[in-house]
Amino acid sequence: MSTMPTRTPWQVTRSVWFAMFMREAVSRTMADRMGWFWMIIEPMSVVAIMALIRAQLSGSNKLIINADFIPWMIIGMMGFFLIREGLSRSQGAINSAQALFAYRQVQPVDTVLVRTWVDGMLRTVVFVLFVFGGMLLGLHIFPDNVLLGLLGWASLWALALGFALVISVTTKQVPEVGKIINMLSLPLMILSGAILPLNSLPHSILEYLMLNPIVHGLELLRAGFFEHYHMVPGTSPLYLWLWILGLNAAGLLMHLRYKERLKAK
Numbered sequence: 001m002s003t004m005p006t007r008t009p010w011q012v013t014r015s016v017w018f019a020m021f022m023r024e025a026v027s028r029t030m031a032d033r034m035g036w037f038w039m040i041i042e043p044m045s046v047v048a049i050m051a052l053i054r055a056q057l058s059g060s061n062k063l064i065i066n067a068d069f070i071p072w073m074i075i076g077m078m079g080f081f082l083i084r085e086g087l088s089r090s091q092g093a094i095n096s097a098q099a100l101f102a103y104r105q106v107q108p109v110d111t112v113l114v115r116t117w118v119d120g121m122l123r124t125v126v127f128v129l130f131v132f133g134g135m136l137l138g139l140h141i142f143p144d145n146v147l148l149g150l151l152g153w154a155s156l157w158a159l160a161l162g163f164a165l166v167i168s169v170t171t172k173q174v175p176e177v178g179k180i181i182n183m184l185s186l187p188l189m190i191l192s193g194a195i196l197p198l199n200s201l202p203h204s205i206l207e208y209l210m211l212n213p214i215v216h217g218l219e220l221l222r223a224g225f226f227e228h229y230h231m232v233p234g235t236s237p238l239y240l241w242l243w244i245l246g247l248n249a250a251g252l253l254m255h256l257r258y259k260e261r262l263k264a265k
Contacts, residue, residue, distance in 0.1 A: 016105050020097070020114040028118060039126050043077050050195055064197050065230035067222065071134060071141040073195050075225055078127045079156050079218045080194035084185060085119040086160030090168045091178040094262055101263040108262040109255040112168045113161070120157045127153075141225065149224030155237070156217040158244045165251020172262055193218055198232050210234040213243035 007015075050073055064072050090112055097111040134141035143149035171178040190196060192214040198206060209215060210232070217240050219231040255262070 012105050013110075016110055017114055020100075020106075020110060021118060024114055024118045028122060039122065040129065043074070043081065043126070043130065046077055046195065047074060064199070066228040067226040068140055071139050071225065072197075072222060074130055074134065074141065075222050076192075076194040076218050077189075078123065078130060079153070079221045080189050080192055080214065082120060082123045082153075082156050083160050083163065083192075083214055083217070084189075085123060086116055086162075086164040087167060087181055088185065089115060089119055090164035091171045091181070093164070093168050094172050098263075107255075108168070108259060109165070109252065112164050112251075112255075116157075116161045116164045120160065124153070143225045144227035145224045147224075149221065152217065152221030152224050155220060155240055155244065156214075159213060159217055159240070159247070162244055162247025162251055166247055166254060169251070169254040169258055169262065173258070188212075188214070193232065199230075206232070207234070213240050216240040 047070065051070060093111045093115045094108045097106070097108075100106045100111075101108070131141050167177070167181065171181075191209055192212055193209075198209060198215065201209070215232065216235050216237065219235040220237055220240065223229050223231055
């Protein structure tokens with residue numbers, strides 16, 4: 001009498017992730033006809049507005065050493081939008097998959113991991129489109145150090161995952177936190193140096209802004225694109241990765257601690 005082969009826990013988890021990946025990818029790319037349009041038009045609009053503002057200001061490039069303003073800003077925005085996905089879309093990750101928790105193989109943490117992966121892949125595709133589009137327009141936007149550029153992008157992606165793990169649990173327990181995070185999105189983009197350089201700020205202010213790990217991630221990403229780029233003083237890859245490891249560890253522990261509560265409606 002033959003018996004069905006028993007699957008290992010890793011095989012079960014991999015099957016769950018693949019099924020949820022296909023579900024999330026189809027939802028993001030097919031369900032909303034305007035999804036791709038908004039992912040591309042939003043950064044284009046910000047670039048156009050900031051380019052108009054820059055045209056009215058003299059000496060704006062002097063604040064950015066060895067990097068052109070438009071490519072510098074595009075890279076910063078793409079990196080910040082990757083972080084923003086972790087801050088905003090993680091809030092509804094668990095609720096969107098509530099019905100799937102009837103299957104014991106599906107855990108709340110799976111929904112966050114898969115959603116962050118899909119969001120990161122989509123943002124990577126959009127970033128690549130912007131890079132090639134900028135090259136066609138004659139902009140210096142191809143990375144001078146590809147490996148460092150990939151490290152910067154991967155670091156921001158990992159930081160987004162850490163934020164997503166923590167926020168998905170926090171907003172499930174205290175929904176009001178999500179509203180506060182959404183309100184802080186625009187100020188955070190400015191204070192992270194995504195669209196405006198931080199070099200011109202006094203040291204007394206800059207030392208507090210450098211506590212923000214997003215600044216370190218954006219500067220590391222830009223260093224990969226511009227060979228002689230002068231990063232904001234105090235930028236530290238070690239500090240960035242301490243945040244990444246700390247947030248991911250805290251997020252996983254929170255998911256483990258509140259697993260049953262997160263499954264409840």
